[in-house]
Amino acid sequence: MLDAVTALTRGTRLAYSPGLRRYVFAPIVVNLLVYIVVLRVVLANFGGWLEGWMALVPEWLAWLEWLIWPLFVISLVIIVFFTFTLVTHLIAAPFYGFLAARVEVAATGRPPLDDRGFMKTAVDALGRELVKLAYIAPRALLLLVVSWIPGLNLLAPLLWALFSAWVMAIAYLDYPMDNNKVSFADMRRRLRARWWQSLTFGGCVTLVTWIPLANLFLLPGAVSAAVLMWNQHYRELAVSAPR
Template structure:
């Protein structure tokens, strides 16, 4: 299990390398631009929200504590906010990330959907990608509710951050894997089942993408790099095991 987790984590580094390769860079421009816009909005909203919270809830005579609370609150909120905005960016950019995933799969010798597909076929794939990403976002919101409620229990506060990190890794894995699997007509339920069957690989991938989303500058690359990483993981491991299972069933 640990070995698979490390392998999944390593695919994020692979994704960063892939998006810099000639022939793939042009497919990175639109997802990168969308991600920069979304994360710029996320950073602005996070700073404004934390500053307003400090002004409202910290008494004037305790204002000297702000220098200590700022980094602590920023890290905690950043994990929740950035991975939420990452899924939103995935939703907005779904038609373009699908094309990037297809080209990565083609580059790695996989069998992507035909480049000669009809206009209706391309439109159908784009609509499916948006639907799958919307389902992933809804799934994340549902699972976030219990963790938000736990935040009101002081004794459980110490375990809240690790739980958010695990949820973040899992949700980002589902969101990013949905792009290459969606190219092959996987709906969200089927995509989630595939990730559950390879949980350690998926959590490794999601953990790496989570790290990208909270590291300044690198978070702008999270969407294209995460898409390329998920496409590489699908092409080299998950799709082959899925095909083997189908052959065994037949």
């Protein structure tokens, strides 16, 4: 049985194998540019964000400042990397979708059901990213509100970690599913049906995104890993709704 760590290991090797590695350079360049911009913004504003957040702590919770401060820092770091990942996916989606299609051919010997050229894949992938964003954004906003509620925000790091794992599962496993004509709604149903595989895979990918600089080269491997996970765990699930 293919697990998340094995899938990521095999997927990374596959992404950089001869015949496929030429498809990973464009998303790496995109990720690098976004990484530089996000890093500059964070370094310029991190201190101010943290001071503003701590100023909201009521006096009756002042005695817990030793615990609240590191939790705020952890939450802020998670939010920053979460935002970074969403932005990079939105920009690099056309390349990731095409990479997933080429990996599926190499890994399984059969093309995806919707084997499109690069331009068609690029347009469709961008549209699909907007659908994902419409699903993720309101939930992330709600979680952000929770993160600012005194007392309740003590749970924020755990909630962000679980949410990030779910979002990463959606973000990456959707590439092969979209290529195989699985609707966004049915994709989520399949992920819920294999919730353990989905969350462990998403959690591993989340950890990969937190590795500075190395994540630029590992994320294409996550796309390849998603194809392997799709083929092993999700392909044969019954389609519960039409596209």
